[in-house]
Amino acid sequence: MDKIDKQILAILQEDASTPVAEIAEKVNLSSTPCWRRIQKLEEDGVILRRVALLDADKLNVGVTVFVSIKTNQHNANWYSQFSNTVKLIPEVVEFYRMSGNIDYLLRVVVPNIAAYDAVYQKLTQSNALFDVNASFAMEQIKHTTALPLDYAGLN
Structure with missing residues (x-):
């Protein structure tokens, strides 16, 4: 490159x-x-796809919730069930397996707290979770989908 x-x-x-x-x-x-x-x-798979970026507020999903999840289940069956559950929840727009104090981090977009509670219910009813902690974003200070390119081509 x-x-x-x-x-x-x-x-x-x-x-x-x-x-x-x-x-x-x-x-x-x-x-x-x-x-x-x-x-x-x-x-080469550098460009994965081309998409339209939408305005969350105009689509009534302007509330961003970061959900950190801890589990005491670390087996393939539990992970498969949990992963499949999360993938089926459209309000979950990002889903990460983490290192450190939490096991999974989700970014959820919803119109309000009641809608988040519905997502929370889906998460907790279908999976054994040890701890679920939600943090509501008060202000979006930076948001970009652009990746830094200075490292491209360096191996």
């Missing part, structure tokens, strides 16, 4: 609907080589 690839990725991370001709102009290439580079980045 070279400097031009990184420039292309930066542009696409900002706006994936940018026309190839415009991207090409910004990175000093003609359209065809630029398009080929984008295709190669997709084939």
Whole structure:
């Protein structure tokens, strides 16, 4: 991955609907080589997909809840059941297995506390959980889907 690839990725991370001709102009290439580079980045799995970012407030899911979960179950069957349960809850938009004091971290988006409680009920009714702790975000200070590109190509 070279400097031009990184420039292309930066542009696409900002706006994936940018026309190839415009991207090409910004990175000093003609359209065809630029398009080929984008295709190669997709084939290589660097570009996973292109999506639309939506306004959570306008969709009435402006409340963000970070849910930390501890369990005393650390076996494949429990994990499979828990993972499948979480994946079926559309309000859970991020799901991580963690190191440290908590086992799992979820980011949940809902319209209000009552909607979070419904998510909480789904989580606790289908799985044996040791501790569930929810923190409600008061203010979003930074949010980006753009990944840092300075490390790309370094192994």
